[in-house]
Amino acid sequence: MARVNALQSLTLVRHGESIGNIAYQAVLGTDAEEVGIVERDADIPLSELGRVQATALGRWLRALPADERPTRVLSSPYLRTAETARIALEEASLDAEIQVDERLRDREQGVLEGLTVLGVHRRHPEEATRMKRLGKFYYRPPGGESWADLALRLRSLYRDVEQDMPGERVLVATHDAIVVMTRYLVEGLSEGEIMKIEKTPVANCSVSRWRRDGERLRPVSYNETGHLSGIRTART
Structure with a gap:
């Protein structure tokens, strides 16, 4: 029997293209050791294309059937995600408060x-060796996080969401790694899977969706970009 008060749907959106994405693309295939981004990661804004993508996302949200439109909105505190959520909600005419969660x-x-x-x-050869030995999932750079660390904080987040937002349809504006690890948790995947x-990169402003089916959230789509049709291809 389905849980009456359970979370009804979960939709994750990666932020639109940022100036950081442009900077990373610019150094591909060069001998640069640094990407050259001067902003703090949390302060990197959307590019012009990213704002166009966020507007297209808003049109997609506006076109959803009433019983599929989000009722609650969560966002990463980073500027590029908050901008994506704000632009999309304004375009969709959705009067929903954006709840920021670190x-x-x-x-x-x-x-x-x-x-x-x-x-x-070149600068941290010992870390490159350690990463290769441990594997990408469990490798934690000094002062940083492993993919497994992401799973830990996301388990905490989604427990709170289930408890505090029963019966809601939740939209989340976030980052590519969070989208990937949400799929890992919701679908019960293995490290290898x-x-x-x-x-496969999670595209800027792509949509990944899960919907309640009985006792579980089940996948509807992943890394979907149809709503961006006609917009210049984003950099990753």
Whole structure:
């Protein structure tokens, strides 16, 4: 029997393209050791394209049937996610308060923050070796987080969501790693399964959805970008 007061649906959206995404793309294939982003990670804003994507997301939300539109909205505290949520809700004419939760922030990179792959190998060769030995899922950079650490804080978040938002349809504006690890938790995947899925980038402003079916949330779509049709392809 279905739980009457259980969370009805969960929709995760990665933020629109940010100036950080542009910076990372600019150094691909070069000998740069640093990405060159001057802003603090939490303060990186959307690019012009990112704002266009957020507007398109809002049109998609507006077109949803009334019984599928979100009733609660959560966001990472980072600027690029908060901007995405605000623009989308305004475009959709959804009068919903955006509830910020720091557990939805991006994965912390510690001493590796701002470095390219080449920069990690040149400046922290011992960490590159340790990462290879431990594997991506369990490797934690000094001062940073592993993917398993993300699972820990997300378990706490979703327990609170289930308890505090019974019967709600929840929209979450967040980051690619959080989208990936939410799939790991909701669908009960293994390390190998989720690391295989993670190899395909989560697109900017893509939508991933789960809907209540009996006792469980079940996948509806993952990394969906149909609502961005006609918009210039985003950088990752």
